[in-house]
Structures are given as structure tokens and as C-alpha cells.
Amino acid sequence: MAHQPNHDFIIQELEKKYKAINQDTATHLEGLLHSKPITYWDYIQTDALLSLQIQRTTLPDEMVFIAYHQINELIFKMILWEIQQVAEKEALNVVFFEDKLMRISRYFDMLTTSFDIMREGMDVEQYNKFRHTLTPASGFQSAQYRLIEFASTELINLIDYRFRKTIDRNTPFEHAFEHLYWQAAGKDYTTGKKSTLLINFEKRYKEEFITFMKVYNTKNLWSRFKELPEADQKDANLVKAMRHFDYTVNITWVMAHYKAAAHYILGKDGDGEATGGSDWQKYMHPKYQRRIFFPELWSQEEIDNWGENV
Numbered sequence: 473m474a475h476q477p478n479h480d481f482i483i484q485e486l487e488k489k490y491k492a493i494n495q496d497t498a499t500h501l502e503g504l505l506h507s508k509p510i511t512y513w514d515y516i517q518t519d520a521l522l523s524l525q526i527q528r529t530t531l532p533d534e535m536v537f538i539a540y541h542q543i544n545e546l547i548f549k550m551i552l553w554e555i556q557q558v559a560e561k562e563a564l565n566v567v568f569f570e571d572k573l574m575r576i577s578r579y580f581d582m583l584t585t586s587f588d589i590m591r592e593g594m595d596v597e598q599y600n601k602f603r604h605t606l607t608p609a610s611g612f613q614s615a616q617y618r619l620i621e622f623a624s625t626e627l628i629n630l631i632d633y634r635f636r637k638t639i640d641r642n643t644p645f646e647h648a649f650e651h652l653y654w655q656a657a658g659k660d661y662t663t664g665k666k667s668t669l670l671i672n673f674e675k676r677y678k679e680e681f682i683t684f685m686k687v688y689n690t691k692n693l694w695s696r697f698k699e700l701p702e703a704d705q706k707d708a709n710l711v712k713a714m715r716h717f718d719y720t721v722n723i724t725w726v727m728a729h730y731k732a733a734a735h736y737i738l739g740k741d742g743d744g745e746a747t748g749g750s751d752w753q754k755y756m757h758p759k760y761q762r763r764i765f766f767p768e769l770w771s772q773e774e775i776d777n778w779g780e781n782v
């Protein structure tokens with residue numbers, strides 16, 4: 473019987489585990505006798521996942537639009553998952569930071585390089601039919617995209633340039649929220665009137681956003697970077713990873729997105745109007761938005777030319 477596996481150690485560990493939570497080990501072991509073996513489809517929840525693509529029209533390419541957006545949301549989730557680990561890490565060090573940043577960047581690289589699936593993957597005529605069933609919704613209302621921004625940078629870098637001088641660390645979050653750069657897509661600043669796109673978005677997420685903004689005020693990627701020892705903040709690989717992330721999110725992705733939008737909205741059946749109703753050609757271009765997560769890591773010239781010649 474010498475070749476029989478010895479389970480004593482495992483049993484002892486199980487005893488310890490269940491004793492700690494006041495549970496009877498024997499009952500749990502007996503449960504194992506009846507438990508179902510795991511399968512791929514139960515674990516990955518394939519059936520649930522594949523039942524979530526519900527079209528509003530009969531046009532086949534609407535499926536591409538829905539599925540690709542859902543894939544984006546899943547990837548956004550993974551990005552937030554990694555950022556959160558940097559945000560919460562005790563005794564953060566440069567190796568851990570860089571490793572997580574590279575994971576985050578790879579996800580965003582993937583979103584950028586795959587954007588042709590949107591641009592080339594749908595028939596322009598079909599797109600311009602099913603999009604009319606989507607008004608007044610827009611990818612603008614992706615909450616996770618906004619959370620990624622809040623979790624990446626200091627709030628001031630997300631404030632509309634026109635109002636930056638009036639906002640500092642003592643400004644109430646509510647006031648800062650009203651002057652986030654993306655309010656420009658749905659707010660008439662002279663009258664203060666908001667579009668339905670923005671009203672619906674805020675009704676659903678504003679409270680959550682304000683809480684998140686407060687939490688990440690001191691633990692966004694930039695604040696955590698500044699907590700590192702000075703020498704680590706100069707680590708060439710880390711700085712490169714930070715710059716790569718900033719450039720990918722705020723220029724490469726934005727341009728891929730802008731080009732896809734132009735392809736359909738200004739294409740042969742397009743009417744020039746965005747479903748969300750923004751002044752999109754101006755609003756979406758990186759040279760107008762000039763969103764930069766880590767301005768200290770760019771030269772003045774790079775900042776001045778942000779989004780130009782791309």
C-alpha cells in the first residue's frame with residue numbers, strides 16, 4: 473500500500489479551515505460525494521453569456537455592434553480589475569506597478585487594434601438603419617469608460633480646459649462633476665441645459681461616479697505613482713509604460729473611435745448626426761479634447777501638439 477497517496481495533511485488542513493468557521497468537516501466531505509463535476513460551460517457561464525446579445529432590428533450587422541460593445545465592456549472590467557489592484561496595494565513597488573500597467577496597456581492595445589471590427593465589420597447601409605433605433609443612447613454612456621478615467625488620473629486632468637482655473641482640490645466634487653470635459657458633449661454652457669443623453673446617464677450613474685471620484689482622489693494611478701520613491705518615478709520602463717497607456721487611451725483609441733464614427737456618420741447613408749446628439753466631430757477629436765492622464769510625463773512640445781498629425 474506504500475504507493476497509496478497520503479491524504480492526512482489535506483484532511484488536517486481542511487479540519488483547520490472548517491473549525492475556524494465553526495463548520496463540520498465531515499459534512500463538507502460528504503457533500504463532495506454528491507457534488508456535480510465541473511464543466512467548461514458551467515464555469516464560464518457560456519449559455520448566460522451567449523443569451524445577452526439582443527437585437528432591436530432584423531439587420532444582421534446589428535449583432536456585430538452589440539457583441540463588440542459587450543466585448544469592450546468585458547475588457548473595461550478587466551482594466552478596472554488591474555487598476556484596483558494598484559490602487560489598493562500596500563507597499564507598492566515599481567515591479568508590481570509596471571507589471572499591472574503593462575497588463576492594462578495590453579488590454580487597451582487590443583481595443584485599439586480591434587477597432588476595425590467596428591469600422592470595416594458592418595455594412596454602412598445596415599448601420600445607418602439600425603442606429604435610428606438607438607437614439608438617444610450612445611457609447612458615451614459607458615460607465616466603465618468613465619470609471620477608468622477617474623481611476624487613472626487626477627480629477628483636474630478630466631476637467632474641461634475652459635474651467636480649470638476655477639477648480640482646485642477644495643472644490644466640491646459635485647461642482648467638479650458639472651465641469652468634467654465630457655459634459656461638453658451634452659450640455660449647453662450658456663443656458664446650462666443638458667441633453668437627454670446626459671440627463672439619462674446622470675440619473676443612472678451620477679451618485680456612483682461621485683463616490684468613485686472621492687475614493688480615487690487619492691489612489692488613482694497618478695497619485696500612486698507619485699507615492700513611489702523619486703528614483704522609482706524615474707524608472708525608464710515604468711515611465712514608458714505610463715506614457716504608452718496615456719497615449720493609447722487618449723490618442724490611439726480616440727482616433728480609432730473617431731475614424732469609425734466618421735466612416736458611418738459621414739458615409740453614404742449617414743446624416744452627419746450622432747445618436748447621442750453631440751457636436752461629435754469637434755467633441756471626439758483628441759486635438760480638441762486634449763485629454764492627458766499624466767501631463768508631467770510629457771514635454772511642453774508634446775503637450776502642445778497633443779492629438780495633432782494623427
Ligand code: HEM
Pocket residue numbers: 540541544545590591609610611612613614617654657729732733734736737746747748749750751752755756
Ligand atoms: C460604429 C461604431 C461607433 C460609432 C459610430 C460611435 C459614435 C460615437 C459618437 C458620435 C460619440 C459622441 C457622443 C454622441 O453620441 O453624440 C461617441 C462617444 C463614445 N463612444 Fe462611440 N461609437 C462607436 C463605437 C463605440 C464603441 C465600440 C465603444 C466602446 C465601448 C464606444 C464608446 C464610446 C465612448 C466611451 C464615448 C464617449 C467618448 C468621450 O466622451 O470622449 N463607441 N461614439
